[in-house]
Amino acid sequence: MSTRRTFIAAAAAIAATNAGASPAVNNIPKLVHHVFFWLKNPQSKEDLARLLEGLRTLAKIESVRAVHFGVPASTEKRDVVDNSYSASEILFFDDTAGQKIYQDHAIHKQFVADCSHLWERVVVYDAISA
């Protein structure tokens, strides 16, 4: 319950902040866990759908505060933009302890067991607010 209360408070703070002068919002949880997947069969819509379905199960893990599952956006092509990946997973945690709970969680292990045959490469970035 306490984590729910915290997030309701955070949501209220978003509303309060946004009613003020600044259009920007900054109540994103502090720890961002961003994972990029390159599928073995990047042309397979079925494999992508299966991976995204597996990723969505991770939202059930209790320390996960917010999620974003995506694919490359059709923004302008530039040399610095890497749009070669197949799927993007972002999980938001309060802290590294929350990320560790996820890392060791049965739901996460089940996802890896079910889906790891689909990808040939994974890159993970963990960033903490600064």
Next chain:
Amino acid sequence: MSTRRTFIAAAAAIAATNAGASPAVNNIPKLVHHVFFWLKNPQSKEDLARLLEGLRTLAKIESVRAVHFGVPASTEKRDVVDNSYSASEILFFDDTAGQKIYQDHAIHKQFVADCSHLWERVVVYDAISA
């Protein structure tokens, strides 16, 4: 005003969702623009501070819905984790049009003019909800 109203509604939705059965929240804006910077002088705390200061100016751009500025988190070291970068910038937009407004914005150009001498490498990932 309409974008502010939209976000207040979204914040209310976060509160409503979170008061329900699921602890996970999913009101993150749809387009995630994630940039990683590798400083020329990765040991320089001054250069990192200057870069982060520059990044924070980007929050003023009107199409930016939320921001996360960070550094590598001290999560478990694993082969798949890239913690070699110096700073992480995440900007959240409603759509690719919002990202384009940012890309062409005077504040963004000023940031590049002021800070691009600090970094030796940049990698950008744009992900849209799927």
